[in-house]
Amino acid sequence: MPEPGASRRATAVDVAREAGVSRATVGFVLNRTEGQTISESTRERVLEAAQRLGYRPNSAARTLRSGRSRLVLLVLPDWPIDAAGLRDYLETVESALAEHDYCLVTQTRPTGGRGRPLWEALNPDLVHGITPFSADDVASMRRCGVLEIVPDPVDPEPVDLSVAVSRGPRLQVEHLYACGHRDLAYVTHRTARPAFLVDARYRAAQEAARSLGLPPLRHRYVDHRDGSADRAVREWREAGVTGVAAFNDDAAAVVVGAAVRAGIDVPGQLAVIGHDDTLPAAVFVPGLSTVRIDTTALGRSFAALVLHRLDGRPLPPRASLEDAVLVRRESTRR
Incomplete structure (x- = not known):
């Protein structure tokens, strides 16, 4: 027997007693059983009783039963x-x-x-x-x-990784192109992962450059701790590179910081655009242009796919929204 005063896990029987309904009704409501003629007031009474008692279904028993x-x-x-x-x-x-x-x-x-x-x-x-x-x-x-x-x-x-992979890099390259830049580079921070996403975004940026008739992008890995970013911006300056697309906002911030230390005007001499629209992109000085992805919409789409596979629920029509959006800030403005 439990010790006096010890808490006991609430059961479906407790919920039924609290709500004044049968155990079967509790099961129908909590399991969302379709085809039952249970009034809305009864359903709400059961749910309120379950919440009041802190009822949690026994997952092991439910798995065995269903x-x-x-x-x-x-x-x-x-x-x-x-x-x-x-x-x-x-x-x-x-x-x-x-x-x-x-x-x-x-x-x-x-x-x-x-x-x-x-x-x-x-x-x-x-x-x-x-x-x-x-x-x-x-x-x-x-x-x-x-x-x-x-x-x-x-x-x-x-x-379909198009939103996380290809749309952002294409927006980056097209934006730099629209700002008048024709010799571009692509940069990744050494700590960035996973590798497949780094490679995929770089390939997408290369394809976007190729479609615009631009020369191949120079890809550099940089780190804020070893001077590689400082070397990169000097080499780009000597090679005539005027625009840089970054794998993410961290890499963009590292490049902009190195450019400022080298006396290179951003964006006058080197325009830089990041990816993901993280907090540093907005508070960095100069503010980082970037690409924002609607991760909430992607999450809803993923959940809809799961429910379609498991419960046969219809897939909702794809929302006509811009999954990847260009955010213009000081690092690319003329």
């Missing part, structure tokens, strides 16, 4: 949690899935997939990867009973 864990596992590459607004993205996904009684779990797996994957311990209903899974990973998921895998290993569709 055969579903209501867990969605999102496997991320070795990616900083603040990169490209990832935190806002994940919070949006988590909130949208919670509205339908799903719980989002994330796992960051280093390059090469070292470490035990969480799908072996959690039995998620769906596993989603930013990039396609290896054959060994897919086999492991199948052994664990995972039924929904995205990207689909049997009929894989290209993962």
Whole structure:
């Protein structure tokens, strides 16, 4: 028996007693069972009683009863949690899935997939990867009973990374071009990761330059601690480079700082544009032009895809919004 005064986990029976309804009604309301003729007032009474008692469903029992864990596992590459607004993205996904009684779990797996994957311990209903899974990973998921895998290993569709990868770099290059710059460079901070995103954005910037008839972009890795940024801006100045597109705002800030120390006017002699519209871009002096990505809209789209795969919910039409937006500030203004 529990010790006197010890807290006891509220059960569905407690909720039913508190709300004055049957145990079955509580189950129908909390599980959002369709096809039931339960009045709105009764539904609200059950939900209020559950909240008042601090009721939380027993996930293990629910999994045994329904055969579903209501867990969605999102496997991320070795990616900083603040990169490209990832935190806002994940919070949006988590909130949208919670509205339908799903719980989002994330796992960051280093390059090469070292470490035990969480799908072996959690039995998620769906596993989603930013990039396609290896054959060994897919086999492991199948052994664990995972039924929904995205990207689909049997009929894989290209993962749409266009907003995070190609649209921003194209906007960067087109903006520098519109400002009159014809000899451009591309810069990445040495600590930037994941590598696939660095490579993909650089390729997108190269393609944008090629489509405008510009010469190939010079790609440099810089670090604010070793003088590489100072050397880069001097070399660019001697080579006639007048515009720099940066992988992110950190790299842009490093370049602008090095240019100012070298007596190079920004943007008069060297225009610099970042990516992601982080706080430093707005407060840096001079303010950094950058690209803003609507990570909240991307999060809603991801949640809609998950619910479509798991519950058959219709995919909403793609919103006619600008997923990547150019933000003009002092670092590129004439």
